[in-house]
Amino acid sequence: MAKRALEGAKILEYTSLVTGPYCVKLLADLGAEVIKVEEPGLGDKARTRGSFPGDIPHPEKSALFLYLNTNKMGLTLNVNTPLGRKIFKELVKWADILVEDKAPEVMEELGLDYDALKVMNPKLIMTSITPFGQTGPYRNYKAHHLNIYHGSGLGYITPAQVSDLEREPLKGGGFAGDYFSGLYAALATLGALYAQGETGLGQHVDSSRQQAIINLQRVQAAAYPNEKVNPRRTARSGDTSGMGGIMRCKDGYVTATLVEDHQWRSFCQLLGHPEWWENEKMRDTYARGEAYREIEPLISEWMMSRTKEEVYHQCQAVGCPVVPFLSPDEVVNDRQLKARGFFVEVDHPKAGKIKYPSAPYQFSETPWSVKRPAPLLGQHNDEVYCQLLGYTKEDLVRLREAGII
Amino acid sequence: MSRGPLEGVRIADFTFQWAGPYASTLLAYMGAEAIHVESSRRPDSSRRISITTHRRYTGLNQSPVFNDINAGKLGITLDLTKPKAVKLAKRIVEVCDVVAQNMRPAVMERLGLGYEALREVKPDIIYLSSSARGAHGPECAYVGYAPGFAALGGLSHITGYPDEPPVNMAGEIDLASATTSAFAILAALNHKQRTGEGQHIDLSSSEAISVLIGEVLMDYDMNRRVQSRDGNRDDIMAPHNCYRCNGDDKWVSIVVSSDEEWEAFCEAIGKPEWTKEDRFCDAHSRKQNEEELDRLIGQWTISHTHYQVMDILQKAGVAAVPSFNSEELYRDPHLKERGLFTEIDCPAGGKQIVVSPPWKFSVTPVTIYGRGPLFGEHNQYVFGELLGMSNKEIKSLIDEQVIY
Numbered sequence: 001m002a003k004r005a006l007e008g009a010k011i012l013e014y015t016s017l018v019t020g021p022y023c024v025k026l027l028a029d030l031g032a033e034v035i036k037v038e039e040p041g042l043g044d045k046a047r048t049r050g051s052f053p054g055d056i057p058h059p060e061k062s063a064l065f066l067y068l069n070t071n072k073m074g075l076t077l078n079v080n081t082p083l084g085r086k087i088f089k090e091l092v093k094w095a096d097i098l099v100e101d102k103a104p105e106v107m108e109e110l111g112l113d114y115d116a117l118k119v120m121n122p123k124l125i126m127t128s129i130t131p132f133g134q135t136g137p138y139r140n141y142k143a144h145h146l147n148i149y150h151g152s153g154l155g156y157i158t159p160a161q162v163s164d165l166e167r168e169p170l171k172g173g174g175f176a177g178d179y180f181s182g183l184y185a186a187l188a189t190l191g192a193l194y195a196q197g198e199t200g201l202g203q204h205v206d207s208s209r210q211q212a213i214i215n216l217q218r219v220q221a222a223a224y225p226n227e228k229v230n231p232r233r234t235a236r237s238g239d240t241s242g243m244g245g246i247m248r249c250k251d252g253y254v255t256a257t258l259v260e261d262h263q264w265r266s267f268c269q270l271l272g273h274p275e276w277w278e279n280e281k282m283r284d285t286y287a288r289g290e291a292y293r294e295i296e297p298l299i300s301e302w303m304m305s306r307t308k309e310e311v312y313h314q315c316q317a318v319g320c321p322v323v324p325f326l327s328p329d330e331v332v333n334d335r336q337l338k339a340r341g342f343f344v345e346v347d348h349p350k351a352g353k354i355k356y357p358s359a360p361y362q363f364s365e366t367p368w369s370v371k372r373p374a375p376l377l378g379q380h381n382d383e384v385y386c387q388l389l390g391y392t393k394e395d396l397v398r399l400r401e402a403g404i405i
Numbered sequence: 406m407s408r409g410p411l412e413g414v415r416i417a418d419f420t421f422q423w424a425g426p427y428a429s430t431l432l433a434y435m436g437a438e439a440i441h442v443e444s445s446r447r448p449d450s451s452r453r454i455s456i457t458t459h460r461r462y463t464g465l466n467q468s469p470v471f472n473d474i475n476a477g478k479l480g481i482t483l484d485l486t487k488p489k490a491v492k493l494a495k496r497i498v499e500v501c502d503v504v505a506q507n508m509r510p511a512v513m514e515r516l517g518l519g520y521e522a523l524r525e526v527k528p529d530i531i532y533l534s535s536s537a538r539g540a541h542g543p544e545c546a547y548v549g550y551a552p553g554f555a556a557l558g559g560l561s562h563i564t565g566y567p568d569e570p571p572v573n574m575a576g577e578i579d580l581a582s583a584t585t586s587a588f589a590i591l592a593a594l595n596h597k598q599r600t601g602e603g604q605h606i607d608l609s610s611s612e613a614i615s616v617l618i619g620e621v622l623m624d625y626d627m628n629r630r631v632q633s634r635d636g637n638r639d640d641i642m643a644p645h646n647c648y649r650c651n652g653d654d655k656w657v658s659i660v661v662s663s664d665e666e667w668e669a670f671c672e673a674i675g676k677p678e679w680t681k682e683d684r685f686c687d688a689h690s691r692k693q694n695e696e697e698l699d700r701l702i703g704q705w706t707i708s709h710t711h712y713q714v715m716d717i718l719q720k721a722g723v724a725a726v727p728s729f730n731s732e733e734l735y736r737d738p739h740l741k742e743r744g745l746f747t748e749i750d751c752p753a754g755g756k757q758i759v760v761s762p763p764w765k766f767s768v769t770p771v772t773i774y775g776r777g778p779l780f781g782e783h784n785q786y787v788f789g790e791l792l793g794m795s796n797k798e799i800k801s802l803i804d805e806q807v808i809y
Contacts (some may be wrong), residue, residue: 147658354623
């Protein structure tokens with residue numbers, strides 16, 4: 001049997017939607033053992049989000065939920081009851097790591113904050129993922145993906161170049177920002193796990209979604225305190241940097257990033273204009289300026305007479321970083337991803353077989369893998385409550401009737 | 406002094422630009438010792454120029470961008486085209502746990518510093534190779550930078566205004582790829598801690614972006630639907646947009662996610678009658694009449710500052726957060742209390758303000774330990790102290806332009 005990188009790490013997950021579940025998925029897919037707690041009835045909100053096969057909503061068939069919850073066991077538990085909280089604490093004793101995403105005041109009111117839980121399990125790592133962190137005046141504020149993307153300042157500079165400066169700043173597509181912050185929380189959790197392995201010590205990890213995204217735009221974010229300038233969206237027509245950027249071709253767009261001299265030289269030769277390279281006025285990657293403006297129509301003509309695939313392969317053949325914008329169908333059918341086995345088919349008892357993205361890293365010794373699809377709501381109640389915590393079948397019936405599981 | 410969670414871990418970093426170097430910087434925030442290997446033959450380009458502002462820096466020690474992206478690391482110089490330098494690199498690897506590199510495929514192998522070669526000198530080494538498209542497959546030699554990762558990954562296609570081209574994304578994509586690398590390295594370190602085994606990691610930066618839109622890719626597989634750009638909007642929720650506020654280029658993001666929040670929202674902005682109107686009374690109607698709803702909300706927000714909107718709506722339990730610019734992030738009282746920024750020395754002189762790590766650890770501190778290395782600043786420490794070479798030996802290698 002293949003080895004798993006995080007074999008033996010036990011994680012209790014109490015999160016929903018994207019950031020928390022993605023954080024834990026990253027760890028589960030590398031071999032951590034995960035028990036995910038959902039509220040009885042509706043469960044994780046991602047179950048209601050879709051997309052659904054045939055566009056027919058079904059709590060067990062949401063692509064978002066299926067993708068973000070691979071390799072997890074699922075149980076239902078109502079922590080708003082005293083008995084529910086007692087059971088939650090038993091699960092905390094089992095776990096090496098708890099990942100939760102509730103507002104700080106909610107965990108405190110439930111008596112499930114870090115100070116309360118570490119008494120039960122001194123080596124516990126508790127990763128708390130919230131919009132604004134555990135401290136500060138906004139600690140209990142609400143924020144969705146859109147709010148975080150803008151509240152981090154990344155929205156304000158998106159798109160970097162626009163045709164109309166009066167238009168609103170934008171978020172990244174889909175839930176990109178939430179995935180980013182889930183990745184940051186997973187990185188922190190692994191850091192704490194490593195320290196636990198060295199010292200046996202647990203700790204509280206306070207992971208702010210807002211700060212995670214600010215970290216990604218760290219150079220722009222620090223522009224004001226250092227240089228008293230505010231980066232903002234700029235007019236597309238004002239760019240004469242000459243690195244390339246977005247260009248239209250016959251059937252779509254490509255992006256060119258010609259930063260090195262040899263790339264610019266190859267590009268000029270490929271387009272049949274070696275004299276552009278000879279032109280001293282255009283030697284500076286970042287300031288090809290007016291001379292570049294003059295040759296732009298010729299570049300554009302070359303691009304427009306080719307498909308983006310043709311542009312891509314011709315440019316890459318001479319070492320030029322020119323790359324097509326791929327739509328989701330093109331990503332799914334991409335030959336490079338196929339050769340790397342990037343998509344894996346996962347069979348789920350209700351949703352059936354669907355191709356899922358795997359992971360962007362291939363480990364030589366501890367491969368990424370899907371051992372089990374996302375759990376049905378409460379699928380592992382019997383297994384966890386009876387086998388792990390020692391409740392009887394009769395107890396389960398009573399807990400179910402009381403609305404606790 | 407308390408120790409960072411990765412105290413004792415040592416990394417030999419053969420990467421350059423942004424997506425490569427920032428991975429070991431993140432691990433250095435956690436206390437790892439990261440040694441950045443550079444060369445006069447090809448100094449890291451961010452020492453010379455800012456790819457975002459296009460500002461140029463004289464010399465190799467003036468760039469605040471390099472300083473930020475490499476804060477807390479050590480810097481040495483080796484001309485790896487010389488066999489003696491390769492030998493020294495191997496001796497460094499012998500005292501490291503991790504090697505990271507983002508050269509074009511086969512370059513490290515050609516230098517004699519590929520995974521197989523380094524495993525011979527350090528059997529339990531963790532070796533990360535990152536590239537635009539991964540280390541094998543028909544396009545493994547293809548080159549790309551951050552905008553290309555987002556373009557190939559599919560994220561750009563779904564980012565932007567519906568009636569405009571996809572968005573060219575840059576810095577955040579580099580650093581997202583770097584964060585993915587750091588995560589993969591740390592997973593391998595946890596495995597090594599438990600089993601003593603190292604391994605090779607082949608990371609594709611464009612795949613690191615594709616995994617962020619998993620549900621969109623699955624929608625195509627399930628329904629043959631090709632999702633596209635939709636600005637700030639959501640498939641289900643409305644209002645869900647960025648609205649213009651009082652001031653120059655000031656905006657606030659507002660999301661209403663339930664009927665309960667909708668009622669609170671209408672009450673808070675003084676339009677309780679909206680909850681009774683057919684066009685807005687439930688989530689479905691609000692989504693159907695979103696254009697009109699956005700227009701009406703914009704009429705209210707324009708007479709408020711974005712901070713006023715946040716205060717009013719958050720008090721009512723509705724998610725509203727300004728679209729902050731750099732100055733606002735710097736002055737924001739919450740972020741001040743969170744310690745968003747850290748002051749480090751600037752190699753050009755004076756101080757530089759950089760973004761702090763996004764987490765707080767209660768026991769093992771995670772912090773920016775210091776500024777980025779000057780060019781070759783730690784040659785003496787690494788060759789002298791770590792490898793135990795004499796000053797005479799070091800000097801002659803400098804004269805031979807091996808340490809260069």
